[in-house]
Amino acid sequence: MIYLDNHATTACDPRVVAAMLPYFSTNYGNPGSPHALGQQAAEAVARAREQVAALLKAEAAEIVFTSGATEANNLAIIGAALQHESAGGTRRRIVTSVIEHKSVLEPCEYLATRGWEVIRLPVDSHGFVQWDHAERLIDESTLLVTLQAANSEIGTIQDIRSMAKLAHRHGALLHCDAAQAVGKISMNIFDWPVDLLSLSAHKFYGPKGVGALYIRGGGEDQALTPLMRGGSQEYGLRPGTVPVPLIVGMGVAAEVAGNELTIEQQRIWLLRDRLEKEILKAIPTATVNGDLKHRLPHNSSITFRGVEAEALMANLSTVALSTGAACESGSLDPSRVLLAIGRTHDDAFCTVRMGLGRFTTVEEAQRASKEIIDAVQFLRTLLA
Structure with a gap:
């Protein structure tokens, strides 16, 4: 996984x-x-x-x-x-x-x-x-x-x-x-x-x-x-x-976090940016949420318009990600955070959150981006 x-x-x-x-x-x-x-x-x-x-x-x-x-x-x-x-x-x-x-x-x-x-x-x-x-x-x-x-x-x-x-x-x-x-x-x-x-x-x-x-x-x-x-x-x-x-x-x-923070932060930052770049290149209608300069280095919140997040996650066989905060996972309501920043209800339901980490490898990030892209394109084909 x-x-x-x-x-x-x-x-x-x-x-x-x-x-x-x-x-x-x-x-x-x-x-x-x-x-x-x-x-x-x-x-x-x-x-x-x-x-x-x-x-x-x-x-x-x-x-x-x-x-x-x-x-x-x-x-x-x-x-x-x-x-x-x-x-x-x-x-x-x-x-x-x-x-x-x-x-x-x-x-x-x-x-x-x-x-x-x-x-x-x-x-x-x-x-x-x-x-x-x-x-x-x-x-x-x-x-x-x-x-x-x-x-x-x-x-x-x-x-x-x-x-x-x-x-x-x-x-x-x-x-x-x-x-x-x-x-x-x-x-x-x-x-x-x-x-x-x-x-x-x-x-x-x-x-x-x-x-x-x-x-x-x-x-x-x-x-x-x-x-x-x-x-x-x-x-x-x-x-x-x-x-x-x-x-x-x-x-x-x-x-450990204090000793390795600078190196780890830079590595994850670059890995996250590469993952987003690959996804946005293949799916140019996708949008990244939040501030692109002042955000956590491992964070990526992406909206794939027209593709419900739950359907996307169901079509990912090896990638574990989420729609938002774990404490809100039982709610059927759209993300209150996304609504607060002006996203529509539809966009909120089409948004996933990705968080890379210390043990995320370059190869894993590449595989994840391919699987996400393939799943989004497949679901959009079904809805066409």
């Missing part, structure tokens, strides 16, 4: 698997235990925390491990709001965008049921937040602005630095869902002066089931109210036995 769905998840890097294995069977201690096995586990978690922090150019104390970006997003958004309420704060506005992941939009909607004002900023035809709306709607009543680093469907990379400056100018916090961006593009908390940032290991060749929330200043500052109770782990923000093997895997994945 030629795997082109690296937005949904990535294969666990063999180096990550090798690092994790001893912590399942040999070094299996609980890091909260005082004996030698427990302390070995605690040291492994501390090392992984440093590795994840290094990827963001952050401090180890600023990393709180979670089960993934979904939990990190919930902790950041709801935790900040509850903490503000408990402190007697008067800000009641949350600002986000219309193309955020469901794990951002649904916590925002939950807060709306508690009386918070939630504003979704519109985006332009490339997927960028419309700046005039942001400048008008982010004000002194805003507690939190939550904006994704890059979109999981069209790959557009937002201007997080400018949004952070705008939020801070009005005394608001800036949370960034960076699940799709971490390990794929160069980023750090100095260039992106965010207050909170979510990431997930399985998006950058680590294991599923573990992620992290970066908290500027550290988890001990109690800037967030925990969503769960029952333990003091992770500065009291995420109670429960620490999943040592998964955290070790995330640490190694972060270290």
Whole structure:
């Protein structure tokens, strides 16, 4: 199978698997235990925390491990709001965008049921937040602005630095869902002066089931109210036995991503561009969605007008791709991201998303482009 769905998840890097294995069977201690096995586990978690922090150019104390970006997003958004309420704060506005992941939009909607004002900023035809709306709607009543680093469907990379400056100018916090961006593009908390940032290991060749929330200043500052109770782990923000093997895997994945980012980014970028060029040459009516300059290097969202995406995927025997975000896969509705950037319902239903990755070869990309071209041309012949 030629795997082109690296937005949904990535294969666990063999180096990550090798690092994790001893912590399942040999070094299996609980890091909260005082004996030698427990302390070995605690040291492994501390090392992984440093590795994840290094990827963001952050401090180890600023990393709180979670089960993934979904939990990190919930902790950041709801935790900040509850903490503000408990402190007697008067800000009641949350600002986000219309193309955020469901794990951002649904916590925002939950807060709306508690009386918070939630504003979704519109985006332009490339997927960028419309700046005039942001400048008008982010004000002194805003507690939190939550904006994704890059979109999981069209790959557009937002201007997080400018949004952070705008939020801070009005005394608001800036949370960034960076699940799709971490390990794929160069980023750090100095260039992106965010207050909170979510990431997930399985998006950058680590294991599923573990992620992290970066908290500027550290988890001990109690800037967030925990969503769960029952333990003091992770500065009291995420109670429960620490999943040592998964955290070790995330640490190694972060270290590998940091060491190989520049070379990997360039290789995948060129491979993606070649794949698109071949497809567009054979099918000139196809169109690429998103911003062609400021998008994730592995991302390609292509609309094949007149060919439904589901039919196209059914006619691909060896290529695995998708129509959009995995969390939306059960929906019969057209992509809300594509509709938000001005695509029609028909075009949205004729769009596929391809995500190349670390293990995608030149030969695989060539085979994939041929199979996609053949399938589109075959389906168009049937409809002629």
